[in-house]
Amino acid sequence: MLLLCLGNLRADDGARLRILAPLVQDPSPKVRVEALRALARIQSPEAAALALTVLDQPMDPTLDYALWLTINDLAGPWIRSVQDESWKPEGRERQLEFALRALPPAQTSRVLGQLLGDPPLPAEGSGPWIELLGAAGTPAELRRLFDQVVSGGFSDPAAARALDALAAAQRQRKARPDGDLMPLVRLFDAPSPAVRIAALGLAGDWKLSENLGPRIAGLAGEASTPPEVRAAAIAALRAIGGSGAIEALGGLSAAPDPALRRQAAVARVALDPSGAAPEITKLIREPMDEADAVAFWRGVLASKGAARALAETLPDAGLDPGVARAGMRVAREGGRTELDLVVALARGAGLSADPSTVSNELIRELAARALAEGDPARGEWIYRRNDQACVSCHGIGGAGGQVGPDLTSIGASAPADYLVESLLLPNAKIKEGYHSLVVATSDGTEYTGTLARESPDTLVLRNAAGAEVPLPKNDIVRREQGTLSLMPSGLLDPLDEQQQLDLIAFLTRLGKPGDFDAARGGVARRWRIAQTVHTDAQAGQELWPLTAAWEDRRWNPTYALANGTMPRPLIEELTAAQSWTARLGVFAATEVRTASAGPVRFDLTATDGAELWVDGRKVGGNGTSEVRLDPGIHRVLVRLDPRRLPQTLRLESPDAAFVLN
Numbered sequence: 048m049l050l051l052c053l054g055n056l057r058a059d060d061g062a063r064l065r066i067l068a069p070l071v072q073d074p075s076p077k078v079r080v081e082a083l084r085a086l087a088r089i090q091s092p093e094a095a096a097l098a099l100t101v102l103d104q105p106m107d108p109t110l111d112y113a114l115w116l117t118i119n120d121l122a123g124p125w126i127r128s129v130q131d132e133s134w135k136p137e138g139r140e141r142q143l144e145f146a147l148r149a150l151p152p153a154q155t156s157r158v159l160g161q162l163l164g165d166p167p168l169p170a171e172g173s174g175p176w177i178e179l180l181g182a183a184g185t186p187a188e189l190r191r192l193f194d195q196v197v198s199g200g201f202s203d204p205a206a207a208r209a210l211d212a213l214a215a216a217q218r219q220r221k222a223r224p225d226g227d228l229m230p231l232v233r234l235f236d237a238p239s240p241a242v243r244i245a246a247l248g249l250a251g252d253w254k255l256s257e258n259l260g261p262r263i264a265g266l267a268g269e270a271s272t273p274p275e276v277r278a279a280a281i282a283a284l285r286a287i288g289g290s291g292a293i294e295a296l297g298g299l300s301a302a303p304d305p306a307l308r309r310q311a312a313v314a315r316v317a318l319d320p321s322g323a324a325p326e327i328t329k330l331i332r333e334p335m336d337e338a339d340a341v342a343f344w345r346g347v348l349a350s351k352g353a354a355r356a357l358a359e360t361l362p363d364a365g366l367d368p369g370v371a372r373a374g375m376r377v378a379r380e381g382g383r384t385e386l387d388l389v390v391a392l393a394r395g396a397g398l399s400a401d402p403s404t405v406s407n408e409l410i411r412e413l414a415a416r417a418l419a420e421g422d423p424a425r426g427e428w429i430y431r432r433n434d435q436a437c438v439s440c441h442g443i444g445g446a447g448g449q450v451g452p453d454l455t456s457i458g459a460s461a462p463a464d465y466l467v468e469s470l471l472l473p474n475a476k477i478k479e480g481y482h483s484l485v486v487a488t489s490d491g492t493e494y495t496g497t498l499a500r501e502s503p504d505t506l507v508l509r510n511a512a513g514a515e516v517p518l519p520k521n522d523i524v525r526r527e528q529g530t531l532s533l534m535p536s537g538l539l540d541p542l543d544e545q546q547q548l549d550l551i552a553f554l555t556r557l558g559k560p561g562d563f564d565a566a567r568g569g570v571a572r573r574w575r576i577a578q579t580v581h582t583d584a585q586a587g588q589e590l591w592p593l594t595a596a597w598e599d600r601r602w603n604p605t606y607a608l609a610n611g612t613m614p615r616p617l618i619e620e621l622t623a624a625q626s627w628t629a630r631l632g633v634f635a636a637t638e639v640r641t642a643s644a645g646p647v648r649f650d651l652t653a654t655d656g657a658e659l660w661v662d663g664r665k666v667g668g669n670g671t672s673e674v675r676l677d678p679g680i681h682r683v684l685v686r687l688d689p690r691r692l693p694q695t696l697r698l699e700s701p702d703a704a705f706v707l708n
Contacts, residue, residue, distance in 0.1 A: 060089050064097060071101050076110055083113040087120040092128035095121040099142040108503050118149040126154060130161050140175040147183030159188050167195050172205025181212025182219075189216055190224035197230040203239035210234070210245035217252045218519055219504065228253055235266060240273050247279040251286025260284060260295030267311070268302055278310065285314035286490070293319050300326045305333065313346035317491060320356035327357055331370045337541070338433055340373035345511075348377055348385065351491050358387040361395050371396035372541065410471065414463035414551065421552025423563060427608060429542065429550045438606060439513035440534070443557065444565035445707040446572035446606050448513040450497055451534060455565045456558030463555045470551070473534035484508060486518060487525040494518065563609045570611035571637040571683075571698040571705045575602040576621040578689065579632045592634040592684060593663045602636070612652075613696040622689070630689040635696060637683050639703035641676050648673050651685060652697040658686040680706065 063085075070082035079101055086094045098117045101110065118125065125146060128134035136143040147155050159180070168176050180192045195201060196209040216222040231253075234246035247266075250259065266272055267280035284292040296318070299311035312330055316323035327347060335343065347353050371392040378385035378392070392398070430437045440450040447453075457466065486494045486508060496508035499515050506523065508516045511534075539547050556563040565572075577592045595601065603621040607613050613635065622633050641647060649672045651659050659667045662681050666674040685698065 060091050060093070063089055064091075064093055068097060071097055072104060076105075076107060079104065080110055080113045083110070083117045087117040090121065090124055092124045092133060095125035095128065095146075096134055099139070099146060102141055102145060111503070114145065115149045118146050122150055122154055126150075126158055129158050136162065136175070140179070143175070144179055144182050147179065152185045155183055156185050156187060159184065163188075163191075167200050168192070170200060170205065171202050172208055177205065177208050177212050178215075181215045184216065184222070186222060186225040189213060189222060190226055193224040193228075193231075197233055203237075203242055206234075206237075207239070207241040207245045210242065210249050214245070214249045214252045217249075218522075221521075223253060228255060231255065232259065232262070235262070240276050243276050244279040247276070247283040251283040254287050257287055257289030257291030259287065260289075260291035261298075263287075264295035264298055267307065268299060274306075277307065281310045281314045285317055288318055288490075293322065297322070297326070300329075305330075305335075306339075309335075309339070309343050309346075313343065313350075316347055316353045316356075317350040320350060320352040321360075323353075324356045324360040327353075328361060331366055331374065333370070334367050335370050335373075337369065337373065340370045341377060341436075343370075344374045344377035348388075349492050349494065351487065351493050354378065354385040354388040358385075358391045361388075361391040363394055364397070366392065366395035368396040368398060371398060376538070410464050410467045413471075413547070414467045417467070417548045417551035418463055418555060420545075421548035421550075421555075423549070423553040423556045425546075426549035426551070426553025427563070429546050430553055431606075436511070436513075440511070442707070443606075443609050444567075444570075444572050444611070447708075449499075449708065450509050450511065450513050454554070454557055458555045458563070459558030463551065466554050467551055469534075470539055473538070483528075485525075485527050486523055488518060488522045489524050490522070557609060565609040565611070567611070569699050569701055569705070570607070572607045572611060573604075573637060573705070573707050574607060574613060575604050575636045576618060577601050577603065577634045577636070578622040578630050579634070580630055584631055589631060592636060593660060593682075607697075611697055611699075615692050615694050615696075618687075618692055618696065633687040633689045633692065635685045635687065637698065638680055638706035639676075639683055639700060640680050640706055641678055641703045644677050645675065645702070646673050647676050647702040648700060649683070650699040652693070652695065653685060653687065654691050654693040656688045656691060657693070660684040660686060676703070 067082050067085055070078055071086070073079055073082070083098055083101060086098045095118065098114060098121065101114055106114075125134065129136075147158060150158070163176065168174075177192065180188050184192065192209055193213060196206050196213075201209055213224070231246055231250055232255075234242055235250075237243050237246065247263065250263070263280050263284050267277045267284075272280070281296075284296055293315060296311045296315040300308055302308050302311070308326075309330060312323055312326045316327060330343070347357075374392045375389045375398070378388045438447050440448040442448060442453045442455070444455050445453065483495050484498050486506065488494070494508055494510065494516055496510040496516065499507040499509040501507065504520055506518045506520055506526075508518065510516055539550075542550065553563065558564065558566065575597065577595075579589050579591065583589050583591060591601075605613075605617065605621060618633065618635070622630070639647070649659060649661075649667065651657060651667070651669055651672065653669045655669055657669045658665055659672050661674050661676070661683050664674075666672050681703075683698070685696065687693070687696075
């Protein structure tokens with residue numbers, strides 16, 4: 048109706064634009080769609096510029112399509128405004144990207160040619176041009192970007208960005224530069240690890256040539272190759288595929304580094320499950336760290352056909368029990384039903400294979416014993432163990448993983464025998480919304496997890512390890528709802544009897560009044576721990592935790608106990624890399640969110656000498672402090688004397704919300 052009315056309105060373009068301007072920003076998506084289609088009837092640069100401002104509001108598929116149609120209708124006027132510089136891209140990078148992607152390739156080239164000119168892009172990569180070329184550039188523009196990066200025309204950070212942009216063009220649009228792509232190989236030896244990683248990733252995305260197998264395998268096998276570059280080389284071989292890659296990966300089975308042999312075997316099983324089975328068998332005869340074993344099995348079983356190939360070839364004896372137990376656990380997690388492999392692993396390692404024989408009588412007996420004999424305090428530490436992965440999947444008090452249900456009140460809302468059944472038989476009763484999702488991609492990989500979020504182009508899974516895995520929809524060949532829980536069977540297998548009772552006792556106390564009541568808000572639960580040492584002071588970086596990015600590897604992330612305290616043993620464990628005599632300070636960092644400007648009170652329980660810092664300013668110490676904060680997220684740090692660590696650390700605020708994840 049709006050489109051028809053404005054189409055028939057006897058008024059000049061300026062009057063119609065004044066009417067449409069507020070409608071493009073209207074809270075109703077339907078009104079914005081109508082306004083966009085009405086703008087398409089006004090063939091002027093101003094109409095195109097106004098249409099693109101709809102991107103300032105939340106978008107949905109219908110709005111996206113309406114804007115795409117409108118920009119196509121107004122392509123001529125908009126391009127003229129770019130050419131005469133009446134429409135400038137500065138501050139409008141998102142609008143420019145959308146418009147370029149909406150236009151036919153010939154028109155995209157005209158616009159980019161006008162904006163970029165003939166000189167090379169800035170060597171330091173300033174401006175939005177690298178990412179814009181990746182998002183909307185034609186093969187000719189991508190060639191320009193490719194030539195500049197392989198000729199050394201960018202700084203190392205900009206070169207890595209350029210390679211990532213070329214990879215995004217391939218993955219998202221199936222677009223790549225014109226001409227010969229083999230010059231990319233020069234960058235495999237770049238001094239910058241980031242450039243080498245990006246180049247190897249791009250070689251895989253382009254499936255450059257299986258003849259590169261020996262070259263890439265040689266790079267992976269060099270002792271001087273950094274671990275992250277080695278991982279990128281293995282991933283490139285897997286992505287390139289073909290007989291050359293399979294042979295190259297097989298050659299790495301004799302490498303002296305067991306981690307490299309495992310990486311190569313995981314990649315090879317994706318390309319050749321039957322051929323890789325003997326190497327997998329050899330590896331699972333050797334002891335592994337628990338975490339390494341779980342990661343190894345998750346990599347192996349992500350490949351379609353791997354479980355069947357292994358089940359048919361595993362020996363009747365000689366498997367390492369710990370590695371086999373980890374394999375059994377992974378084979379039963381994430382909605383998998385690899386029972387043949389579970390039986391084969393159990394047989395080969397002399398383990399019990401069938402958790403389904405658990406009886407109701409046993410469940411009731413274990414629940415009763417946990418209530419009578421279990422120690423919930425010890426159980427909380429078992430819950431936090433890395434090999435149990437409870438923290439990575441479940442939150443307590445809102446802090447922790449989001450793969451499974453939050454456990455804040457599980458002990459108050461569920462009887463003990465229900466909790467025992469959930470641990471022993473996780474598929475018996477699955478909470479609504481926590482069934483697994485199984486997704487297969489075109490490269491033969493199968494992913495399992497819960498749906499984290501979804502956009503028109505990307506599906507994001509949250510896997511059993513708590514990590515988010517983005518999957519381009521144009522790579523998905525199968526998607527189905529699983530019938531099983533992501534929580535694996537056999538979760539209690541690594542625990543002895545008393546440890547099982549302690550863990551169950553802890554879960555039964557959650558949500559009940561006392562030391563395990565995590566329902567109370569206003570307390571810091573998510574922390575990052577770091578320490579400063581003499582070398583930091585010598586470099587003038589004694590206070591680096593005040594501003595260092597959370598991605599900095601010197602931070603050790605952790606969570607408070609259910610009661611909101613950080614005990615001294617946990618702080619010591621996370622700062623044990625250096626002798627105490629070398630440490631200058633221990634920092635515990637968290638974040639708060641404030642909704643409005645005003646005073647914020649903090650109550651710190653630590654030791655005398657502790658300092659409280661907010662946004663890089665010291666505002667107090669042990670006890671109560673108050674600071675005025677603007678709306679937003681603020682970094683809060685507690686600086687501790689390493690010689691006087693508190694028995695417990697606790698930070699509360701009645702005026703701000705602590706960030707939990």
